[in-house]
Amino acid sequence: MFRLEREVGVSYSQIYVESAAGRINSRMDEAFAEQSSGLCGAAVPGALLAQRRLRAPLG
Numbered sequence: 001m002f003r004l005e006r007e008v009g010v011s012y013s014q015i016y017v018e019s020a021a022g023r024i025n026s027r028m029d030e031a032f033a034e035q036s037s038g039l040c041g042a043a044v045p046g047a048l049l050a051q052r053r054l055r056a057p058l059g
Contacts, residue, residue: 010052019046 004046008015018028031041031049 013052015050015052017050018050 014028026041026044026047026049028041028049030044030045032038033039033041033043035043039051
């Protein structure tokens, strides 16, 4: 089990989590293959793409 004990920088509202550092380079379309919606794409074995979405008031 992995537990993150510090803050992680997020670029363009995306973070990639990989089981082997630097070994997996999945693209967004690959990560979300066959998914119609969601914040996490896990279609590539050993990789997870998580998106952070913020809600802002309209107007």
